[in-house]
Amino acid sequence: MRKMNLATMMIALPALAACDRSQPQPQAVAPAPPEVTVARPVSRMIADRDEYAGRFVAIESVEVRATGAGAELRQALGTAVFAGMIGVTVFGLIFTPGFYVVCRWLTCVGWRRRPVIVPVSTPAE
Secondary structure: OOHHHHHHHHHHHHHHOOOOOOOOEEEEHHHHHHOOOOOOOOOOOOOOOOOOOOOOOOOOOOOOOOOOOOOHHHHHHHHHHHHHHHHHHHHHHHHHHHHHHHHHHHHHHOOOOOOOOOOOOOOOO
């Protein structure tokens, strides 16, 4: 394996030495500037609002369905995100205040420190 690497290096080094940058390189020619055209502005009145004859009434239901590539994945991902939002809301509204009450109760009542009696030792004679 080492002999093969040595042979490869002996062949590659002279080839790389021939790629010297001191040889004059051909200069790149700058591209021609792009052709520019100028349009004449059009002056006309623009309506600030439009009036429509008819009624804008909400319909009874709207159905939005994903179609195309990856539609099933997007639908499942949307369901998971929506369920997660509901779960976080329930956790925040119910469990967090309950956890606070339990922690306050434990600090006030449940974990009272009791005096510890430590025997006094006498030095050894």
